[in-house]
Amino acid sequence: MCGRFTIIDPIEQIMDRYMASIADGFEYKPNYNAAPMHYIPTIIGSKRGNRLGTLRWGLVPSWANDDKIGNKMINARAETLAEKPAFKRLISSKRCIIPTNGFYEWKKEESTKRPMRILMKDDSIFSLAGLYDTWTDPDGNKLSTCTIITTEPNSLMEDIHNRMPVILRPEDEAEWLGRDNDDIQALLNLLKPYQASEMRAYEVPKEVGNVRNNNEDLIKEIS
Numbered sequence: 001m002c003g004r005f006t007i008i009d010p011i012e013q014i015m016d017r018y019m020a021s022i023a024d025g026f027e028y029k030p031n032y033n034a035a036p037m038h039y040i041p042t043i044i045g046s047k048r049g050n051r052l053g054t055l056r057w058g059l060v061p062s063w064a065n066d067d068k069i070g071n072k073m074i075n076a077r078a079e080t081l082a083e084k085p086a087f088k089r090l091i092s093s094k095r096c097i098i099p100t101n102g103f104y105e106w107k108k109e110e111s112t113k114r115p116m117r118i119l120m121k122d123d124s125i126f127s128l129a130g131l132y133d134t135w136t137d138p139d140g141n142k143l144s145t146c147t148i149i150t151t152e153p154n155s156l157m158e159d160i161h162n163r164m165p166v167i168l169r170p171e172d173e174a175e176w177l178g179r180d181n182d183d184i185q186a187l188l189n190l191l192k193p194y195q196a197s198e199m200r201a202y203e204v205p206k207e208v209g210n211v212r213n214n215n216e217d218l219i220k221e222i223s
Contacts, residue, residue, distance in 0.1 A: 001075045002128070002148050002165040004208065005034050005103035006117070006219060007041055009125055014099055015052060017125050018043050018173075023053030032218045033104075035211040036074040042130065042146055043097040045177035055096065059147035060135040061086045067135060070145055076131060078151040078166055078191035082184065087147075090131040092182045096146055097173060098128040102219065104208055107160045115208045116160050117219055118201045127173055129166040129191060149191055156196040167194035 007014075008030040015022070020043055034040050039054040058070030073086065081087045102119035120126055132146040149166040157164040168176055172190045175181055203222040207213045 001161075001163050002103055002105070002150055003036060003074060004211075005098075005100045005128070005165075007031050007034060007100050008216075008219075009099075009101060011052075014041065014125065018050050018052065018097070018099065020050035020052040021048070023051045026053050031214065032216060033208055033211060033214045034100075036071065040146070041099055042132070043099060043127075043177065044132070045095075045179050047179065050177060055132050055144050055146040057148075058145055059086065059131065059133060060143060060145045062133050062135050064135055067137070067143055067145075073147050075150045075163075075165075076147045077163075078149050078188070081131075081149070081191070082188065087131060090133060091184055091187055093179075094132050095176055095187070096130045096132045097168065097177060098130045098146065098148055099125050100128055101125050103128075103165060104204070105157070105161045105164075106209075115204050115206060116201050117204045117221075118157065118160070118164075118199060121198055121200050126194075127168040127170075127176075129168050129176060151191055151193050154193040154196040154199075156199050156201060157193075160201060164193060166191045169194070 011028045036058045040057050042055045059073040060067045060070045076087050102117045106113040107116050129149045130146045134144045150163045151166050153164045208218045
């Protein structure tokens with residue numbers, strides 16, 4: 001699964017990376033410990049180009065009775081997207097990218113768990129594949145939420161966890177965000193483990209386990 005990540009680059013750098021404009025009401029500050037139920041930066045394709053805005057992490061389908069289901073839907077398995085009612089209708093038209101520069105996972109070793117940060121070797125921003133939806137409560141208030149798609153681990157991740165988030169190759173991002181792209185099989189084919197040779201991982205302080213902690217000390221490497 002993927003339950004924590006970082007997005008700490010300046011907003012101008014994120015905008016340049018995705019050639020995105022800012023959605024109305026968007027506010028940004030670096031997040032060293034993004035967690036479920038947080039409002040996280042996301043990229044959505046539109047007729048006017050890519051838009052940078054926020055979605056709450058934890059998908060609430062439009063047909064849900066209430067928003068509590070979001071806690072259970074922070075991830076979606078790539079292998080079963082086309083089968084699950086909450087996800088299959090979103091593949092064709094409600095796809096997003098979650099920009100990040102690293103995600104956390106806990107490596108089990110006997111009776112302990114070591115928090116690891118996984119990132120690109122060049123420390124660059126990369127793209128997690130996601131889906132989004134908008135739910136309306138009984139009073140007419142709208143809530144837009146998202147989920148991060150996961151897949152089998154690559155050779156780097158398999159020593160840490162049995163799942164990893166889908167990382168889109170830069171050359172596939174436009175296809176994933178494309179508003180007119182409804183070739184479901186072609187889209188599903190993008191959801192593969194990322195090339196391990198371009199990634200690295202290192203241990204970080206255990207304080208990252210507490211979602212209240214959110215500072216640059218969390219990404220310091222423990223040697």
